[in-house]
Amino acid sequence: MQTSYLAHGKVILIGEHSVVYGYDALSMPIQSLNIKTTVSENNNPCHYMDTDRYHGDFFKAPSEYAGLKYILQHFLTLKPNSPYLKISYRGLIPIERGLGSSATVSLGTTKALNDFFQLNLSEQEIMAITNHAETINHGKASGLDSATVNSDYLVFFNKKTGVEILKQKLNATLLIMDTGDLGNTKEAVELVKNEVTNSPKQAENLTNLGNLTVQVKKAWLNQDAECVGNAFTQAQKYLAKLKVSTPKIDHLCQIALDTGAYGTKLSGGGLGGIVIALCSNQELAQAIANKSHKLISNYWIEEI
Known part of the structure; x- marks a missing residue:
């Protein structure tokens, strides 16, 4: 059997x-x-x-x-x-x-x-x-x-x-870039826990990060990709303040924004792992991936 x-x-x-x-x-x-x-x-x-x-x-x-x-x-x-x-x-x-x-x-x-x-x-x-x-x-x-x-x-x-x-489509393109660096979810979760426990400012950053999801859901249902992208970029700023970003992630995010992405952020626990960039179309996503090729080990493009 x-x-x-x-x-x-x-x-x-x-x-x-x-x-x-x-x-x-x-x-x-x-x-x-x-x-x-x-x-x-x-x-x-x-x-x-x-x-x-x-x-x-x-x-x-x-x-x-x-x-x-x-x-x-x-x-x-x-x-x-x-x-x-x-x-x-x-x-x-x-x-x-x-x-x-x-x-x-x-x-x-x-x-x-x-x-x-x-x-x-x-x-x-x-x-x-x-x-x-x-x-x-x-x-x-x-x-x-x-x-x-x-x-x-x-x-x-x-x-x-x-x-x-949620079955609603955003009518945008998501670029997923693999930094090639192993993340560590357990370590990242513990790091954030220590930060928010010991610092009122970090607790406020976590609250601000959490509140962005409601904003993204509303924009998604309105098919407002630009608003979703702005929220992604804001989220990345809070994740960086919470110390789970890395110089490579920051660099990839900047390349994506400079090339015209609606927004970009790390995804997952951080300390490595993947970066996502919200794009208007597949051609832009491919252009960002091409500019980032020396910093990534792989990438995927998804229509969302």
């Missing part, structure tokens, strides 16, 4: 970090970045993990796979007389870039195991397992990543009120 699940990545448009403190966030799925999780029986006496980076005993995998270990152990508790399993992961989402690689494999593993064991878990139960794995991976996970990799549409998210799906 074999079951598979294909899960896609995501990009946070606005609200990273502030979403952890109860503010709104807006994020979108990226269907072109995905990972397929396949579960089958293993003929050898161990649970086996097969990825591009690790091949071996599932429970002896490096600590970065701690969330996945939790998921498998949880299902083995639900099905105590299970056969040994082989769980394979195929696809490419660059890790530690803010593209949702962790949430993608967590959701894919949960859904594939649910199907393999024919447990018929509810969507709420599946998301609870996925979010717990994300908390293990990142410290204090908001649930935003899991909600977005589980959606085919734009996600307006709040920890208290949950997910609101």
Whole structure:
């Protein structure tokens, strides 16, 4: 018996970090970045993990796979007389870039195991397992990543009120640039926590960052891309003040603005990872990517 699940990545448009403190966030799925999780029986006496980076005993995998270990152990508790399993992961989402690689494999593993064991878990139960794995991976996970990799549409998210799906298009183009530098969500979340706890000014910066998401949602529904872009640039200023930007991110943002982008910012935890630039069309996005080629390892262009 074999079951598979294909899960896609995501990009946070606005609200990273502030979403952890109860503010709104807006994020979108990226269907072109995905990972397929396949579960089958293993003929050898161990649970086996097969990825591009690790091949071996599932429970002896490096600590970065701690969330996945939790998921498998949880299902083995639900099905105590299970056969040994082989769980394979195929696809490419660059890790530690803010593209949702962790949430993608967590959701894919949960859904594939649910199907393999024919447990018929509810969507709420599946998301609870996925979010717990994300908390293990990142410290204090908001649930935003899991909600977005589980959606085919734009996600307006709040920890208290949950997910609101937005099908409205902005009629603009999003350039996603990979700095090639690994981010560290857990480290970034802890850094921001220390900043806002110890400095009233930083707490104010976080509040200002959080309030921008409502502005973006309203502008998005009005298809006002220029207003959305201005909010992106404002958000980047607050993220930089909160110390999660880097000189390379700042440089990429400046190139994008100088070339004519509506707005630009880091996306995700920061300290590396990706930069997004909102553009009027694909030609402008390509021009920015071309000017930035020495600073980035890859880029993607999405119509939004």
